[in-house]
Amino acid sequence: MSAGNLTLSLLVGVLFAGGSYLLLQRSLLRVVLGFALWGHAANLVLLVAGGPAGHAPVAGETTPEAAADPLPEAMAVTAVVITLAVTALLLALADRSVTLRGDDDVPDAVEDALAGGDDRGSMEETR
Amino acid sequence: MSTTTLLSVPVVLPLIGAALSLVLSPRPAVQRVLGLAVLTAVLLDAVWLLLRVDAADRLVLHAGGHAPPLGITLVADRFSALALLVAVVVCLAVMLYAIGQGSAEKRIENVPSVFHPTYLVLLAGIALVLLTGDLFTLFVGFEVMLMASYVLTTLGPTVERVRAGMIYVSTSLTATILLLTTIGLVYALTGTVNLAQLADAVQQLPAGLREFLGLILLTVLGIKAAMVPLHWWLPDSYPAAPAPVTAVFAALLTKVAVYAIVRTQTLLFPRDEPWVLLLVLAAVTMLVGVLGALVQDDLNRVLSFTLVSHIGFMLFGLAMSSVAGLTGTILYFVHHITVQSALFLVAGLAERRRASTALSELGGLARSAPVVAVLFLVPALSIGGIPPLAGFIGKLGLLQAAVGGASAGVLVVAAVALVTSLLTLAAMGRVWLMAFWGESPREEPDGGSGTTTATRRASGLMTTAAALAVTAGVALAAAAGPLSAYAGRAADDLVDREGYRAAVLGEGAAP
Numbered sequence A: 001m002s003a004g005n006l007t008l009s010l011l012v013g014v015l016f017a018g019g020s021y022l023l024l025q026r027s028l029l030r031v032v033l034g035f036a037l038w039g040h041a042a043n044l045v046l047l048v049a050g051g052p053a054g055h056a057p058v059a060g061e062t063t064p065e066a067a068a069d070p071l072p073e074a075m076a077v078t079a080v081v082i083t084l085a086v087t088a089l090l091l092a093l094a095d096r097s098v099t100l101r102g103d104d105d106v107p108d109a110v111e112d113a114l115a116g117g118d119d120r121g122s123m124e125e126t127r
Numbered sequence B: 001m002s003t004t005t006l007l008s009v010p011v012v013l014p015l016i017g018a019a020l021s022l023v024l025s026p027r028p029a030v031q032r033v034l035g036l037a038v039l040t041a042v043l044l045d046a047v048w049l050l051l052r053v054d055a056a057d058r059l060v061l062h063a064g065g066h067a068p069p070l071g072i073t074l075v076a077d078r079f080s081a082l083a084l085l086v087a088v089v090v091c092l093a094v095m096l097y098a099i100g101q102g103s104a105e106k107r108i109e110n111v112p113s114v115f116h117p118t119y120l121v122l123l124a125g126i127a128l129v130l131l132t133g134d135l136f137t138l139f140v141g142f143e144v145m146l147m148a149s150y151v152l153t154t155l156g157p158t159v160e161r162v163r164a165g166m167i168y169v170s171t172s173l174t175a176t177i178l179l180l181t182t183i184g185l186v187y188a189l190t191g192t193v194n195l196a197q198l199a200d201a202v203q204q205l206p207a208g209l210r211e212f213l214g215l216i217l218l219t220v221l222g223i224k225a226a227m228v229p230l231h232w233w234l235p236d237s238y239p240a241a242p243a244p245v246t247a248v249f250a251a252l253l254t255k256v257a258v259y260a261i262v263r264t265q266t267l268l269f270p271r272d273e274p275w276v277l278l279l280v281l282a283a284v285t286m287l288v289g290v291l292g293a294l295v296q297d298d299l300n301r302v303l304s305f306t307l308v309s310h311i312g313f314m315l316f317g318l319a320m321s322s323v324a325g326l327t328g329t330i331l332y333f334v335h336h337i338t339v340q341s342a343l344f345l346v347a348g349l350a351e352r353r354r355a356s357t358a359l360s361e362l363g364g365l366a367r368s369a370p371v372v373a374v375l376f377l378v379p380a381l382s383i384g385g386i387p388p389l390a391g392f393i394g395k396l397g398l399l400q401a402a403v404g405g406a407s408a409g410v411l412v413v414a415a416v417a418l419v420t421s422l423l424t425l426a427a428m429g430r431v432w433l434m435a436f437w438g439e440s441p442r443e444e445p446d447g448g449s450g451t452t453t454a455t456r457r458a459s460g461l462m463t464t465a466a467a468l469a470v471t472a473g474v475a476l477a478a479a480a481g482p483l484s485a486y487a488g489r490a491a492d493d494l495v496d497r498e499g500y501r502a503a504v505l506g507e508g509a510a511p
Helices: A006-023 A028-049 A070-101 A110-114 A120-126 B003-023 B028-056 B078-101 B115-131 B135-153 B159-190 B195-204 B207-225 B234-240 B243-268 B276-295 B299-319 B323-354 B370-384 B390-405 B408-436 B453-478 B480-495 B497-506
Strands: B059-062 B073-076
Touching: A006 A028, A028 A070, A028 B159, A070 B135, A070 B159, B003 B028, B003 B059, B003 B073, B003 B115, B028 B059, B028 B073, B028 B078, B028 B115, B073 B078, B073 B115, B073 B195, B073 B497, B078 B115, B078 B243, B078 B323, B078 B453, B078 B480, B115 B135, B115 B243, B135 B159, B135 B243, B159 B195, B159 B207, B159 B234, B195 B207, B195 B243, B195 B497, B207 B243, B207 B276, B234 B243, B234 B299, B243 B299, B243 B323, B243 B480, B243 B497, B276 B299, B276 B408, B299 B323, B299 B390, B299 B408, B323 B370, B323 B390, B323 B453, B323 B480, B370 B390, B370 B408, B370 B453, B390 B408, B390 B453, B390 B480, B453 B480, B480 B497
Parallel strands: none
Antiparallel strands: B059 B073
16 A cells, blocks of 8 residues: 555545534524534545556556556545535525524524423414 | 346336436426336336345346456345335335326426436436445445436425425535445455455454444445434425325335445455444434424424434344344335335325415315325334334334344343333324314315316326235235245345355356
């Protein structure tokens, strides 16, 4: 197994740390940005997993030994598409939340706060 | 065309159907027929797969003729074929229910209905996870399934659904990215993502690394399976979706993740001894889930918490690391898919009568809607483990395995499982007391002569669909003998890692 790229590995750590901080925020927009950082981190992990850089893996142009490993790159492309689609969906949700409630904060559950008490009246008040 | 081509039908046909359905969205009637036709075809295919697999152990398809690790491998063994069949039956019942409810055709702000295309995509994703033979395709299958589920959860976005959608999508996306990172790590360590090759390659790794991979795979799939302490998102997001959507989610999405946990752990990280960590997690999952169910005031939230609780039973069977334990897991798996969908569909029927799912606002349903009451009672008793229903058979399988293993830790968890069964029965009894007995707190909004014939007919189809789901659960109990024998053979297959490897890698691309 080849020695990993230290810079990329450290970058993965930084991206995961920054993303985690953003994920813990109330505003959905920040959460989306956090997921964007996480998505990049995961793709870099796939890139590092593919080993050292090489030539473009096109049959007839390079030998298999000199070519970069194409499999993790194919995976990364799939992952990019998925992250893009979910990000778009989350942004749409944030937009809908602003339309309906005026902000894009993730609200608390009313039921959790009231679990155990059967006082329906107070629940209506909280709502 | 070789016979194994039929392996791809449960994935490919719903996707083609979804594309057609989207084009046909101006014609809801055609969409309905198309959806039902696709589901029926996949159902026939699933029956055929089950019969074939029971005769031939495993069926393997290398898509496009590419040998592993390059191509996509589809593998059906007894467990996946059974899971697929039950999943398609539930999907069919839920689709009938959705058509009955009319939610399927509801247009929102002039956007054509996307229910049918999305629903078919959901089925394709589920089938892909169940049939895949490599880790990355497993990930893709999960994503296909989850993308469809995001759309279904937020269909017709109200304040409540947007909130549920935020929590559900964020949690699922977290699990997704972590799963992707895990796959990257697996590839970096072993150089393959094909499960059959990994079965061997993972054993070559140092023990610490192997343990680490096993644990992160359990964690990321545990989020999707709602394993305590990673369950928090489920009771917060499922109840907000429309009743048929909640039913299919509760029945299938978490179970598909349980399937993935069972598949990866048995194939990649085989154990001879009971797995103490998973035993503890299983016990905690059972207790936390059922205690949550006992205090909720909303019928759908009660059912969501029992769902979490009973994930613990399936993990318990896996944690025993024995063929008998896995047999119990498979029996429980099948039972739980049918019973959860039936319960949520019946909850939808109750909601339609009273326009509420709050227990304190139901009440007196047994008198005003005796059919709904009976349809609720049967799965409720089944999930509580009352013989001779299917829940009893699953629990019996697990407890027999636990006693047969005779390890102290396993016996403690078996005791927890018994307590959980009793508490589940108590939770169901509480629902029965509050929602079905007693006085109706208010007049039914659509009761009496005010009901139009159109609404009544739609409700008839809904009741029929719910009855179909309930009947599927009863049929499992009726077929307990053959089913247990089949589950035993399926568990043997799960432990037989060499057989899996030989089937996928050995016979290769032979037509």
